[in-house]
Amino acid sequence: MSAKPSVFVTRKLPDAVLARLEKGYTVDLNLDDRLYSSDEIVERAQNADAILPCHTEHFTAELVARLPECVKIVANFSVGVDHCDLNALAAKGIVVTNTPDVLSDATAETAMLVMLGAARRASEGERMMRDGSWKSWSPAFMVGTAITGKTLGIIGMGRVGQTLARCARGFEMDIIYYNRTRLSPDLEQGAVYYDNLDDVLPKCDVLSLNCPVTDETRGFFNEERINQLSPGTIFVNTARGALVDEAALVAALKSGHIAAAGLDVYINEPGGNLDLAALPNTFLLPHIGSANKETRDAMGFRALDNLDAYFAGNPPGDRVA
Ligand code: DGY
Numbered sequence: 137m138s139a140k141p142s143v144f145v146t147r148k149l150p151d152a153v154l155a156r157l158e159k160g161y162t163v164d165l166n167l168d169d170r171l172y173s174s175d176e177i178v179e180r181a182q183n184a185d186a187i188l189p190c191h192t193e194h195f196t197a198e199l200v201a202r203l204p205e206c207v208k209i210v211a212n213f214s215v216g217v218d219h220c221d222l223n224a225l226a227a228k229g230i231v232v233t234n235t236p237d238v239l240s241d242a243t244a245e246t247a248m249l250v251m252l253g254a255a256r257r258a259s260e261g262e263r264m265m266r267d268g269s270w271k272s273w274s275p276a277f278m279v280g281t282a283i284t285g286k287t288l289g290i291i292g293m294g295r296v297g298q299t300l301a302r303c304a305r306g307f308e309m310d311i312i313y314y315n316r317t318r319l320s321p322d323l324e325q326g327a328v329y330y331d332n333l334d335d336v337l338p339k340c341d342v343l344s345l346n347c348p349v350t351d352e353t354r355g356f357f358n359e360e361r362i363n364q365l366s367p368g369t370i371f372v373n374t375a376r377g378a379l380v381d382e383a384a385l386v387a388a389l390k391s392g393h394i395a396a397a398g399l400d401v402y403i404n405e406p407g408g409n410l411d412l413a414a415l416p417n418t419f420l421l422p423h424i425g426s427a428n429k430e431t432r433d434a435m436g437f438r439a440l441d442n443l444d445a446y447f448a449g450n451p452p453g454d455r456v457a
Pocket of ligand 1: 190215216217425
């Protein structure tokens with residue numbers, strides 16, 4: 137290892153993060169912000185002690201097998217780590233970290249944004265204003281659904297889920313949740329726990345996914361689960377598209393069983409899902425849940441804290457493998 141550890145950074149990071157990074161490390165930067173292929177990742181990793189990637193780079197078992205022995209740590213600029221084969225990385229002795237906590241507020245803000253956007257038909261209204269097709273007003277015009285005082289079901293009551301619950305309480309929503317484990321009463325803040333997903337789904341007016349993608353949760357929101365919702369439920373997903381069977385979601389939105397969906401994440405990214413985009417009752421964003429300046433800086437600093445700890449010989453605070 138050289139005096140300064142070398143870090144291969146796969147995407148363009150915020151200026152303040154790069155400034156701090158360059159003080160402590162020899163860096164290989166991607167200032168053009170181009171998405172590297174697997175071959176390019178392997179090639180650029182040849183001299184790296186560490187890689188600092190985003191969720192856009194997929195560390196599959198095949199890619200991990202091709203990484204050189206010099207790579208000791210993958211310090212992700214993301215809280216989600218479903219783009220990493222953690223078993224393959226751990227088997228190779230590569231430490232993996234993420235950036236929890238710092239994006240909970242931003243992601244919860246985005247969940248509220250898409251929830252309101254879906255419930256109040258914001259996409260339809262906005263399009264109408266842009267294409268000049270707003271021609272009349274009447275009591276029956278653009279009528280959506282209230283969220284104030286309704287029941288919000290949260291699947292995955294981690295940091296983002298808890299922050300969303302706090303925001304939703306500002307709209308006097310009743311919170312029910314499903315999580316692997318029940319929270320302590322001080323964290324629950326009155327939210328009602330169900331140890332069975334089947335009990336949550338029929339009780340929600342709005343359902344929000346806030347859980348990670350794992351072998352257990354991949355594709356769990358499928359036709360069968362959708363049919364358990366009460367008709368007219370509003371669906372929100374700011375976690376990961378891979379949690380959802382998108383064809384089943386499209387069918388439920390077409391039939392009206394799900395009244396509207398507010399989504400920030402898709403199975404296919406970038407790009408999204410054109411069947412969802414063709415529907416009037418969707419409010420869609422391009423995976424920008426954590427995209428504000430403060431949060432992106434904080435994510436970068438958190439990734440650097442993990443690198444600093446590792447290269448100082450200490451356990452990184454956010455180790456996930
Ligand atoms: C995350 O941190 O997981 C966000 O989805 C952005 O990558």
